[in-house]
Amino acid sequence: MSLIEINNLKVHYPIRSGFFNRVTDSVKAVDGISFNIEKGQTYGLVGESGSGKSTTGKSVVGLEKVTSGSILYNGVDITSEKNRKKLNYNRDVQMIFQDSLSSLNPRKRIEDIIAEPLRNFEHLSKNEEKMRVLRLLDIVGLSVDALYQYPHQFSGGQRQRIGIARAVATNPKLIVADEPVSALDLSVQAQVLNFMKKIQREFGITYLFISHDLGVVRHMCNNIAIMNKGRLVEVGSRDDIYNHPLHIYTKRLLAAIPQIDVDHREEHREKRLQIEKIYQEQSSKYYDQNGLAYPLVKVSSMHSVALPPQEAKKYSEKEVEV
Amino acid sequence: MKQTGENYEEISTEDLKRLSKQAEKEAAPSAGRIIWNEFKADRPALIALVIVVAFILFVVIASLFINTSKMMETNILDYFDAPFKDGFLLGADAGGRSIAQQLIVGSRNSIGIALGLTVISSTFGIAWGLISGYFGGFVDWGMQRVYDFMMMLPMTMMIIVIVTIINNYNAVTLTLIFSCFYWLGTSRLIRSRTLAESKKDYVAASITSGTNPWKIIFREVMPNISSLIIVDTTLSFAENIGVETGLSYLGFGLPAQTPSLGTLIANANDPNNITEYWWTWFPAALEIIILCLAISYIGQVARRAADSSQRKSNK
Numbered sequence: 233m234s235l236i237e238i239n240n241l242k243v244h245y246p247i248r249s250g251f252f253n254r255v256t257d258s259v260k261a262v263d264g265i266s267f268n269i270e271k272g273q274t275y276g277l278v279g280e281s282g283s284g285k286s287t288t289g290k291s292v293v294g295l296e297k298v299t300s301g302s303i304l305y306n307g308v309d310i311t312s313e314k315n316r317k318k319l320n321y322n323r324d325v326q327m328i329f330q331d332s333l334s335s336l337n338p339r340k341r342i343e344d345i346i347a348e349p350l351r352n353f354e355h356l357s358k359n360e361e362k363m364r365v366l367r368l369l370d371i372v373g374l375s376v377d378a379l380y381q382y383p384h385q386f387s388g389g390q391r392q393r394i395g396i397a398r399a400v401a402t403n404p405k406l407i408v409a410d411e412p413v414s415a416l417d418l419s420v421q422a423q424v425l426n427f428m429k430k431i432q433r434e435f436g437i438t439y440l441f442i443s444h445d446l447g448v449v450r451h452m453c454n455n456i457a458i459m460n461k462g463r464l465v466e467v468g469s470r471d472d473i474y475n476h477p478l479h480i481y482t483k484r485l486l487a488a489i490p491q492i493d494v495d496h497r498e499e500h501r502e503k504r505l506q507i508e509k510i511y512q513e514q515s516s517k518y519y520d521q522n523g524l525a526y527p528l529v530k531v532s533s534m535h536s537v538a539l540p541p542q543e544a545k546k547y548s549e550k551e552v553e554v
Numbered sequence: 555m556k557q558t559g560e561n562y563e564e565i566s567t568e569d570l571k572r573l574s575k576q577a578e579k580e581a582a583p584s585a586g587r588i589i590w591n592e593f594k595a596d597r598p599a600l601i602a603l604v605i606v607v608a609f610i611l612f613v614v615i616a617s618l619f620i621n622t623s624k625m626m627e628t629n630i631l632d633y634f635d636a637p638f639k640d641g642f643l644l645g646a647d648a649g650g651r652s653i654a655q656q657l658i659v660g661s662r663n664s665i666g667i668a669l670g671l672t673v674i675s676s677t678f679g680i681a682w683g684l685i686s687g688y689f690g691g692f693v694d695w696g697m698q699r700v701y702d703f704m705m706m707l708p709m710t711m712m713i714i715v716i717v718t719i720i721n722n723y724n725a726v727t728l729t730l731i732f733s734c735f736y737w738l739g740t741s742r743l744i745r746s747r748t749l750a751e752s753k754k755d756y757v758a759a760s761i762t763s764g765t766n767p768w769k770i771i772f773r774e775v776m777p778n779i780s781s782l783i784i785v786d787t788t789l790s791f792a793e794n795i796g797v798e799t800g801l802s803y804l805g806f807g808l809p810a811q812t813p814s815l816g817t818l819i820a821n822a823n824d825p826n827n828i829t830e831y832w833w834t835w836f837p838a839a840l841e842i843i844i845l846c847l848a849i850s851y852i853g854q855v856a857r858r859a860a861d862s863s864q865r866k867s868n869k
């Protein structure tokens with residue numbers, strides 16, 4: 233059994249308008265996605281801005297009201313609040329937020345911020361609690377002075393680490409990391425990522441790692457899902473995605489990874505332009521008349537791609553032969 | 555779950571105390587300290603604060619030594635005594651009653667009502683707005699319909715009608731009647747800020763940290779709109795002084811035998827008084843102007859203190 237099983241998850245936001253404030257339409261932020269996260273792995277969720285990554289992540293931690301579909305945690309559907317309460321779900325599943333500044337209450341001292349989940353889920357004495365907070369600060373590499381300071385007194389990287397300290401405080405089993413490093417410069421990015429890997433090894437944490445940066449995801453994730461306009465376009469292992477991408481959207485994302493290789497700069501440029509051209513030509517083929525991706529079809533045991541119907545047929549026939 | 559602890563070397567209790575103390579020295583100043591620093595950095599505001607506090611204290615204490623029923627007795631011989639005549643510091647009115655004494659007792663009554671009204675209506679309005687804005691959905695919908703209904707009622711007329719129906723009322727009942735109507739503006743203001751504030755990620759983080767909604771509303775969201783609350787409360791205090799005064803002026807506030815700033819200003823209703831016997835209404839009018847100005851000035855300083863980017867003091 234997977235740690236997390238997401239089945240046909242949909243999150244639609246109603247758009248109200250008109251005199252009676254009636255629901256007239258909806259934003260389909262997440263529109264029928266399914267994937268599984270195995271224990272101990274880092275699962276990457278990649279997509280451009282507005283593709284619904286954060287909404288997916290927030291649904292997994294139970295912050296979003298799900299329109300339909302289910303999210304099973306160890307087999308229990310946690311889209312219902314009752315089940316989450318029964319499981320003490322958020323003791324096991326925590327989130328690192330995309331915007332570190334807004335995720336820390338500006339009116340609270342760091343001590344109170346980090347201790348918040350401890351106070352609710354573990355009933356420690358004052359001294360034990362302080363000890364834990366100090367250790368957490370130590371783990372994320374902040375000094376004791378931080379204890380009585382306020383969030384605005386820290387840099388972006390330090391704030392992100394405070395958010396991480398809070399997320400790991402209760403020793404959770406799954407952490408949804410929503411672009412934990414995209415606001416940071418490269419040197420700090422590496423620091424935070426390595427740190428996340430380190431605590432993963434130590435505590436056996438599973439990550440749902442959300443990012444729009446395929447370079448970072450390659451460094452972190454074993455399995456990857458590519459998201460586009462609320463749907464998944466390609467799901468597979470790191471090797472599948474990076475070395476055998478099949479969907480034009482994935483190819484385009486990969487071509488956009490900046491290369492430091494100075495000698496072949498012109499070549500990369502050529503290739504990028506070529507892929508962009510193919511993307512423009514074929515986008516009508518790869519997306520349906522509403523501009524949305526087709527359903528996923530299995531092309532190998534791990535690898536699924538949202539192929540257009542005629543190509544999908546080829547693979548489903550092959551599967552029958554096998 | 556003790557895992558984290560065992561992976562890092564134990565810290566002794568003494569170390570812990572020392573480290574905490576060290577950290578405390580580095581700590582950011584407390585809210586009270588910040589407000590005080592802000593007042594020190596702004597001389598006129600400090601003066602305004604001193605005036606308001608000293609005046610309220612003086613009025614409360616001095617009124618203890620005044621026998622109100624005796625003060626309100628008519629004394630024909632002192633009819634419109636000018637200031638400083640017959641020992642009347644501020645003169646006397648048509649009934650020969652001391653204006654100075656009425657001013658003291660009247661100020662206490664008016665300020666008391668305004669203060670009570672501010673405390674009750676702001677508390678209620680803030681709670682209403684916070685709850686409505688935080689929970690949203692059906693809760694918000696229901697609470698806003700109540701708000702809309704209350705808004706529809708003609709407020710001043712309702713108060714006048716109620717006051718006329720209840721013939722046996724005093725300062726306390728009057729405050730309560732006012733409070734039923736004066737929480738509306740505050741609640742709307744607070745609700746709109748709460749709506750925006752609740753969307754921020756620190757609220758989401760508190761939810762995933764397992765904090766219950768009431769605690770999130772009053773311990774997480776409320777402190778973050780404290781500047782709005784402080785400013786709104788101070789300004790409504792200034793405004794509320796006008797509420798009772800206005801109604802008493804029209805003759806629907808406190809009963810005639812209970813002096814207030816409003817009944818004193820009502821002396822100006824008589825055209826004779828306006829020019830000839832100016833001392834009967836002028837001190838009360840001047841007092842209201844000064845009080846309201848000073849209070850709104852204090853409100854501004856409080857807003858600056860609550861909003862770190864606007865501070866004048868560099869502490």
Ligand SMILES: Nc1ncnc2c1ncn2[C@@H]1O[C@H](COP(=O)(O)OP(=O)(O)OP(=O)(O)O)[C@@H](O)[C@H]1O
Pocket residue numbers: 245259260261279280281282283284285286287288330444
């Ligand atoms: N509360 C909301 N009400 C209405 N629409 C929303 C709401 N939250 C998100 N959306 C919409 O849902 C879509 C997906 O948003 P989401 O935040 O999940 O994107 P994202 O993939 O995380 O993007 P980014 O990389 O910019 O963070 C967007 O089009 C957004 O406008």
Ligand SMILES: [Mg+2]
Pocket residue numbers: 285286287330410
């Ligand atoms: Mg996002």
